[in-house]
Amino acid sequence: MIKKILIVDDEEMIREMQKRYLEDYGYQCFLAGSYDEALILIGQQSIDLALLDINMPGQSGIELLKETKKRFPDIVIIMLTAVDDFNLAEQCLDLGADDYIIKPFSLSRVLVSVKNALEKQRLFLAQHSYQEDLESQLAKKVEKLKASQAMLIQQEKLAAIGQLAAGVAHEINNPVGYISGNLSSANKYLSKLIGYFQQLDEIHKQLPENLKLQIKANKKKFKVDLVMEDLADLFAESLEGTDRIKTIVHGLKSFSRTDSEEPESVDINECIQDALTIVQNEIKYNIKLEQNLGKLPSIIGYHQQLAQVFMNLLVNASHAIEQEGVIKIKSYLSDEIIIVTVTDNGCGIPEENLKKIFDPFYTTKEPGKGTGLGMSITSEIIQKHGGELAVQSTVGQGTEFTISLPTMFFGKTETDPISRGIDI
Ligand SMILES: Nc1ncnc2c1ncn2[C@@H]1O[C@H](COP(=O)(O)OP(=O)(O)O)[C@@H](O)[C@H]1O
Ligand SMILES: [Mg+2]
Structure with missing residues (x-):
């Protein structure tokens, strides 16, 4: 991609001279004669490098350097000055300039400085994007690691609950077994008792009337018919309940097996x-x-x-x-x-x-x-x-x-x- 260079100098001749020379080397140049013109161009064009004259009427190149670095920190800046002053040079470099050239200068000196600075910028940007890439990869890995860790913890929790459930299921299994067995036996005994009472009823029919009445009154008093009927329902329901517990226990046992x-x-x-x-x-x-x-x-x-x-x-x-x-x-x-x-x-x-x-x-x-x-x-x-x-x-x-x-x-x-x- 063609690099864009902004040349800022209050002397038109110097600007034009640098432009012609640099354009021969394949750069695209923009010219500004003042602080304001320069800032407008920097805002409009995506400038890669700026050559700034320090001594300009109005706001100086130093001010422009500060402002440009503030708004566009990635732009490479080379300062040009007629004053051979070490302190000034140091100040410019501290403010973020990449090079400092003293006038009068040879155009080839400017070209070397431009090439060096742009190469430095290329390396810096490449390293920056590589670093960003690494950081984002790292962040993604950390996210993934966190998620896997949470999943493992959750799985482990489930496994622990599973083990607990298996233990409980095992403990419940025995009592439920004998409750269910006893209920079945008791249910069978009940059928026998019901049969026995039905036989008694037949015998009662042959008894004298006064005894029959007495038995009938007692049956009513102790709600024998109702008890018999209800007992059968109670047994049926309880057996159904124990069957359900057995199914749940079986389910728990097989679910929680590791x-x-x-x-x-x-x-x-x-x-x-x-x-x-x-x-x-x-x-x-x-x-x-x-x-x-x-x-x-x-x-x-x-x-x-x-x-x-x-x-x-x-x-x-x-x-x-x-x-x-x-x-x-x-x-x-x-x-x-x-x-x-x-x-x-x-x-x-x-x-x-x-x-x-x-x-x-x-x-x-x-x-x-x-x-x-x-x-x-x-x-x-x-x-x-x-x-x-x-x-x-x-x-x-x-x-x-x-x-x-x-x-x-x-x-x-x-x-x-x-x-x-x-x-x-
Ligand atoms: N059958 C569903 N109907 C509606 N939303 C659902 C259904 N299944 C999952 N979701 C949505 O997906 C989200 C994530 O589900 P899940 O990973 O099981 O987490 P959790 O149930 O703990 O929220 C739920 O919070 C819910 O918003
Ligand atoms: Mg869920």
């Missing part, structure tokens, strides 16, 4: 079921949950991580629904790809935020409710399994996340992407 180092055979529908068991309590009563899980082949991967993906999506969907709503989870196989969709008819996500939701720490929830890490962890787990995560959303209508997982990912790739860890 994945082994090596990927294993995983049933995606099982991961979904585990996630559903865990989030069922989180999902509000006003939300209807519809599942439509198709027949799927097993894939190779990490059960607990994949269950976490569905848990994150289901929890987000339930948070998105303010009043009544429906969350649908569907799985099916399409061309050897497992597809899972999680759809809600909640608040939706504005178009401009759709990309941001995968950024670590991006949350629209109040502190304590959201960490902003769910979606970034989710997308990372899906990527690690060679899959894709897509989102479609309409504000006010709802959101649909679609996960596509290849069935043969770990079998086909040479390097194991999971063992690579987080790439920073």
Whole structure:
């Protein structure tokens, strides 16, 4: 690119002479005879270098040097003066001038000074941009590192909660086992008692009238019929309750099991079921949950991580629904790809935020409710399994996340992407 030089001197002849000479060497020159003219040109043209005469009527070259450096610190400045004064030269250099030439001068001296100063400027700018580049790369790495660190902490927290849950599940398992066993036995005994009372009723029919009346009164007094009927309901409900506890405990146990180092055979529908068991309590009563899980082949991967993906999506969907709503989870196989969709008819996500939701720490929830890490962890787990995560959303209508997982990912790739860890 042609370099632009501004020549400032109150003597027109000197200006013209320098211009002709420098233009022969391929520079584009602009001329100014005063402080004001010079500042206008500097503002209008992107001047690379200025040759400033110190002694000018009105404001001197020193003033111009100060002002130019203040407004355009990158411009290279060479001072020209008729006075051979060391202090003045030193002052100019201190103010940011690059060179100081004493009149009368040879034009070749000016040319050498111009070339040197421009080369110095080129090197300075190159170094500056290199440094900026390095700094921005460093800042990006630091950001990425912070995000990975936060994700690791979150994962670790989840793992710790998982372990705790596994411990609790184990502890609950035994008492629930015998409560459920005892309830079953007691229920069977109740059937026997009911049978026995029915037989007694038959016998009572043959008794004399006064005894029959007495028995009837006692039955009424102790509400025997009602108790019998209610007992059967109580047992049925309690058994249903213990069955539910058993399912939750089973879900907790399989959800909180830590994945082994090596990927294993995983049933995606099982991961979904585990996630559903865990989030069922989180999902509000006003939300209807519809599942439509198709027949799927097993894939190779990490059960607990994949269950976490569905848990994150289901929890987000339930948070998105303010009043009544429906969350649908569907799985099916399409061309050897497992597809899972999680759809809600909640608040939706504005178009401009759709990309941001995968950024670590991006949350629209109040502190304590959201960490902003769910979606970034989710997308990372899906990527690690060679899959894709897509989102479609309409504000006010709802959101649909679609996960596509290849069935043969770990079998086909040479390097194991999971063992690579987080790439920073
Ligand atoms: N199903 C959804 N409906 C509406 N917004 C959602 C949904 N899923 C995610 N989001 C948006 O994406 C943000 C990031 O989600 P996430 O990473 O899970 O963090 P968090 O749930 O902790 O806020 C949420 O705060 C929310 O704004
Ligand atoms: Mg979330």
